[in-house]
Amino acid sequence: MLIDALLMAKPHEVSSRAESLAATGIDGIFTFEGPHDVFLPLILAADTGCHLYTNVAIAFPRSPMHLAHTAWDLADLSGGRFSLGLGSQIKAHVERRYGSTWSSPVGRMREWVEAIRAIGRTWQDGDPLEYVGEHTRHTLMTPAFEPGSLPSGPPPIWLGALGPAMTRLATTVADGMLIHPFTSDRHLADVTLPRIRAGLEAAERPRSDLTVVGQAIVACATDPATQADADTAARWMIAFYGSTPAYVPVLETEGRGHLHPELRALSREGRWDEMAAMVDDDLLHAVVLRGDPAQVASRLVARFGYDFDRVALSTPGGITDEALSALVTETRVATAS
Template sequence: MKIYTTAPFEDPRQARTLYPDLEQIGYDGVFSFEAKHDPFLPLAVAAEHTRTLRLGTGIAIAFARNPMNLANLGYDLQSISGGRFVLGLGSQVKPHIEKRFSSVWTHPAERMREIVLAIKAIWNCWEGRAELDFRGRFYTHTLMIPAFNPGPNPFGPPPILTGGFGPLMTAVAGEVADGFIAHPFNTRRSLLENTLPALERGLAKSGRQRADIEVIAATLVVTADTAEAFAAAKLAARKQLAFYGSTPAYRPTLAAHGWDDIHMELNRLSKAGRWEEMTHLIDDEVLHEIAVVGEPHTIATKLQARLEGIADGVSLTHNRCPDPGHWASVVRELRR
């Protein structure tokens, strides 16, 4: 199993030191996350300060950009990194796309499918395999002149991974992407009952097999070396899961365990702005089903049990309480 994480930094200048530290710890790859900062620029810096680390966006918001823009970014970072780049794309949700990015939100799964196909068509043109003639429902790319054609990438085009949660977006990954990043608001049961069947439907549509794509499961990790830090990590995880659980799109994970009532109450409280009360609805049973929780020396075994037969890689994550040591002991145990 490959080991990934999301770089927990507030200052993009930290890329000069953070990514080399993560490489030294033993991660196979590190993702950047699109929140307060652009997800691509830190990776260009990180590429100059690392040697073996896979560098990916996990995720870049696809609908805030267009296929040509994404094709250029992916192609250039693949070259700068010496073939270590992964283009991870996600959709975000409608209010952010329309109100934060002033972009278009329609038919998200179909649009994501088309974005991936359009990027690959552009790369095929640059690789000299075909003329650029992509005509879709949402995007059209039919013009490429020599002055704007970078030519074949010395390392080949990077893989495209898409992130998602619902069955339609998950199926898109199986149909057209090179891999899938599973959302951390999942349990082993929801991955087996909801995610993998949707992925298989997409694979069947394109005539591919499970071995043809890479599945990376972002997994919420709750651990610490001291009782005080452990309690803080658990509280932060409860808050994060309460926020996820209040969103209708994420209801299927709770429904898989018969916890629909928890979703309904979380949703009601969120609309009333009663965020602190929401946290108490994430009891130990819910916390331990969704997150991997325990003392540091137990986490590797629990991760393996959670993802065996499901994922090719795990991405250790805890957005609200990132580990300052970057789970070094967990990585060591997973390697062992």
């Protein structure tokens, strides 16, 4: 099981931050669609030797051609150590934040994956470009716009999936699947993993065909004061996700479905501190992997060690490089034992 860390820094600090993360011994570096561009930091992380991926880039505001070019260049720059992680986001953000169009998210995502693959075959193998879908079409490629083949081949496409329909799509057409970090041991075991197994069986694909990336909200510290701050940040993140309808099933799995209407009402009023206070210790422990590096490593292995290929660490309260390095070491020891 490989361990990956989030690269998040202001643009002028990205290069040094990427080097610091790599020095902790992590295996991969990922970015997310947050306050800065999701792709540009990975350019500066290309020389770290870590695997790089977007977790996730929002697909629909970008055309498949834009995504194909960016992924191709990052794969070339990193020597084949890049995977294109795509997500759909929700209608409000796609329409009102990105100013793009929203319809049939699962159908559109399938076409985005198929179109990027078709473009890749043209660049890699010289196949004529002829992709016509309901939502996108690509039928023109001249030599002036071809980047040339890659020694490593086209970069893998990973899909962020939460619900049953997107999970079926990911297990059918993607090279990898990114599990959402808002989950619990019970929800993974009872809901997510059975969906993945059923999807692969229906698609007649072996498990080895799909890179499964687990994600975890982590609050890891070596002293009580820092742990308390990390726990508070984790409570806020749980409350934020819990206010969104798409994540209600996780609350329901943990017997907390009744929290959603209250959290949603508070979020609309901007009462964020009150939302975090609604997350009790039992729910915090069910969702968040928390404690010192050895304790978190034990939880990581118990939750992800036997069914997942990689784990991406979401650390809303931050984590020191020393604690991260210790966590990586402890996890490898626990995995090997």
